[in-house]
Amino acid sequence: MKLMQSMRVPALLLILVTALSACGDKNGEDKKATQVAAKVNKDEITVHQINYELGKLGNLPPAQAKQAANTVLKGLVEQQLLMQKAIDSKVDREPAVVQRLEAYRRQVLAEAYLERVTSTAAEPAAAEISAYYAKNPALFSDRRIYRLQELSVPVTAENVESVKAKLAESRDIGAFAEWLKSVNIQARAVQSVKPAEQLPLELLPRLHAAKEGQAIALATPNSLNIVFVTGYQSQPVTEEQAKPVISRYLVNAKKRELVEAELKKLREAGKIEYLGDYVEVGKIEAKPAAK
Structure with missing residues (x-):
């Protein structure tokens, strides 16, 4: 077996x-x-x-x-x-x-x-690699290892603004957590240590700009996800060290572009008709094309 x-x-x-x-x-x-x-x-x-x-x-x-x-x-x-x-x-x-x-x-x-x-995606030129390295210091020349504490705070339309206001005036995560307890909001806490490359790219610039002890709030429909930067250690990467990683990333980015372009071409050339319960799917897809 x-x-x-x-x-x-x-x-x-x-x-x-x-x-x-x-x-x-x-x-x-x-x-x-x-x-x-x-x-x-x-x-x-x-x-x-x-x-x-x-x-x-x-x-x-x-x-x-x-x-x-x-x-x-x-x-x-x-x-x-x-x-x-x-x-x-x-x-x-x-x-x-x-x-x-x-x-x-x-x-x-x-x-x-x-x-x-x-298969036609070419390897990036040295200039492309250098440009990407220079454009992303948070990933390379000013790379950091972050100590983070994350709080997932359930919120409603009625209390979300008061939670945000209290977060803004709190001295540290401990004071904010105590306040949450006092108003019977049960938050879930997670501690982690993560290098820059393991963080979401859209979040990294904000974390990189944050000072120790500063919090970043990310709103979702039913919760407020709060990331506290409790500390960090500088651990830069040279361009030479980063070349293989950047090269793979840029090649994969080119491949994604080729796939998207090919699918767009096939969709435009083909006849796609949604029927029955899926008629609305066709209407949703047609909206961007109508712009």
Whole structure:
């Protein structure tokens, strides 16, 4: 059972693989024989299948690679047996199974196409990396490790302003917490130590500008989330140290832009019609385009 749990490809998906491989060319069977790792009844498990699964494990030391390959092969054999029995039992024709296979096929094809679209994202130039480094001192040249105390304060439309006013005049978090108790407001407190890169980017500039002991309030519909900066330690990162991280970030940003542009193009070129209970979805999507 552990072997089967270690296999991440849905077992029934191999139905598709088997069906496709059955349509292959009969030529070159001698070469193919060297690629067969096992035979399960009339089906073959190839070295390519093993290598595909091993690729998910990353770079393994040679000493571990052979054992891992053996484990993967055993899992594939079990998977093949189950798949064969599923087909014999007509499990592959059950509506729920057909739906799952179709969903997985959609996912695989969509992801494969996006990989092709984003493959054109170029590595950032040195000037781009330097510009991003200079633009974000809170992440790099003036990076800090923050000691934070967070309070989640439940509020209503009637008391939110009084809570904000008391927060503004409180000397420290202790005084504010005592006041909350005195008015029977039960706040949830969490202490944490976080480096700048683990904080939300939209919050970081405010935290970076805050002094020790200062609080930042973030309003949500039913609560006031308050972050107290109880202290921090300066721990800057040089541009040379930051280059790999910035490069990955900028490449990913370019990929996101490519994906958004491609989806926009496909939406504009395609005909999308929402029906039944989902008519309103189409109306909501049409609003930005009408501007």
